[in-house]
Amino acid sequence: MVRARDLLAVRRIRTVLLAQWLPPAFAAGAESLIVPYTGQRGLPFGDAALLLGTLPLGMLLGYLAVGRLLHPVTRERLVAPLTALLGLPLTAFALRPGPVAAGVLLAVAGLGFAHGLGLQRPFLAAIPTAGRGQAFSLLAAGMMTVQGVGPMAFGAVAQLGSAAGAMSCVGVAVLLTAGWQARVINSRYPNAD
Structure with missing residues (x-):
């Protein structure tokens, strides 16, 4: 039986796990700051609700576009650029954008969540067949943590400092x-194809 510690002992598996865990962890940090951001800016309470919906909207659109329109090898090559797309709009929060600009920035950042689609095949290739169930459990548990x-x-x-500054740090x-x-x-871990 393959255990979680056996999987974590393999450098390639650890690397692909971290590549999948870190961007959503950071993005969750930014998302958690939306309500304080709107409060510090003196925006109406309803703006926080609208802003909270824009990141998942971008995520949905990104997954649909990347998952449907791009070949798996292309998705793998775009992991880092898509991750950068997740981060770059968040840096603009240092400028303290208004609600419309903030919504656009969050929606564009959400597109970058599609980076995970490019890590699916490398993750599957890195794990032994006997350990796949344990590996996917480890992936999910680590992601939630x-x-x-x-x-x-x-x-x-x-x-x-401020919520805007912290979002920019994200x-x-x-x-x-x-x-x-x-x-x-x-x-x-270059593509085999």
Whole structure:
């Protein structure tokens, strides 16, 4: 029987897991700051609800477009650029955009969640057949865990400054992750096709 620690002992599996866990963890941190952001800007309460819906809307559109229109090999090559697309709009929150601009920025950032589609085949290729069930459980458990850590970490950053500044820091963290993905995922684990 393959255990979670056996899977985590394999560098390639750890790398692909981190590539999948980190961007959503950071994005959850940004999403958790939407209500404080609108409060600090003095925006109406309804704006927070609208802004909370824009990131998932972008995510849905990104998954549909990337999943339907791009070949799997192309999706794999676009992991880092799509991750960067998730982070770049969030950096613009340092400019304290109004509700419409913030909604557009969040929707565009949501498109970047499609980076995960490009990591599916490398993840499947990295795990032994006997450990696939355990690996997908580990992926899901890790994803839920880190999505709880992101809001805590960036909430603490917001306590030191502002929600807008913390959201911008999220964007920088995602961009750094995209750079790491471009270097590590694409160079160490090139496509076999």
